Amino acid sequence: MIEIFTQIRNKCPFCESQIGVFFLPNTEDDRDKAREYKLFQIVKTTIQGFRKQRSLKQLNTYWKACEFIADSAENKQWGTKYKVDFQCRVEAHFVDPSLVVVRPDGSIQFAYRSIAVKNLPHIEACNYFDQAFGVMVDFWNATHHDKITQDELIEMVKESMNAA
Numbered sequence: 001m002i003e004i005f006t007q008i009r010n011k012c013p014f015c016e017s018q019i020g021v022f023f024l025p026n027t028e029d030d031r032d033k034a035r036e037y038k039l040f041q042i043v044k045t046t047i048q049g050f051r052k053q054r055s056l057k058q059l060n061t062y063w064k065a066c067e068f069i070a071d072s073a074e075n076k077q078w079g080t081k082y083k084v085d086f087q088c089r090v091e092a093h094f095v096d097p098s099l100v101v102v103r104p105d106g107s108i109q110f111a112y113r114s115i116a117v118k119n120l121p122h123i124e125a126c127n128y129f130d131q132a133f134g135v136m137v138d139f140w141n142a143t144h145h146d147k148i149t150q151d152e153l154i155e156m157v158k159e160s161m162n163a164a
Contacts, residue, residue: 004030005056027060048118055117055125062115062129065157069136078139087139088132089113 005026011018025031037043066081078084089112099111115128133150141147
């Protein structure tokens with residue numbers, strides 16, 4: 001099972017026909033994920049709409065920033081966007097309090113919270129992303145000669161998205 005973000009359109013992007021409703025992948029990553037299936041294959045779809053499109057843009061910017069940092073990292077613990085995301089969740093201590101387990105030996109195991117739009121209210125998302133971008137900037141500044149701010153990181157990410 002894959003999760004992709006789509007947009008509902010009333011016009012076919014190829015033939016401009018307005019017959020029916022079209023669900024089109026929202027980003028390049030979503031298009032890549034959708035290519036796991038064959039053309040004209042029947043797929044089961046669960047639809048959930050978002051009222052705040054800005055939240056989705058914020059989430060996509062976050063994932064692109066994770067990818068950007070991973071591409072510039074020589075440290076294997078930061079080598080993929082998922083590892084960067086994990087490092088941000090650990091550093092921000094973004095845990096699910098209902099899933100903290102204390103083992104009999106006294107060690108503690110944390111389960112980290114989901115940052116999916118459907119699981120994270122907007123204000124909490126803003127707070128998390130602010131912390132996460134700070135973690136990425138700290139990593140960048142520790143591993144590169146040029147020091148940057150959060151705003152500069154986001155601008156660099158946007159530039160890399162436009163160049164791709």
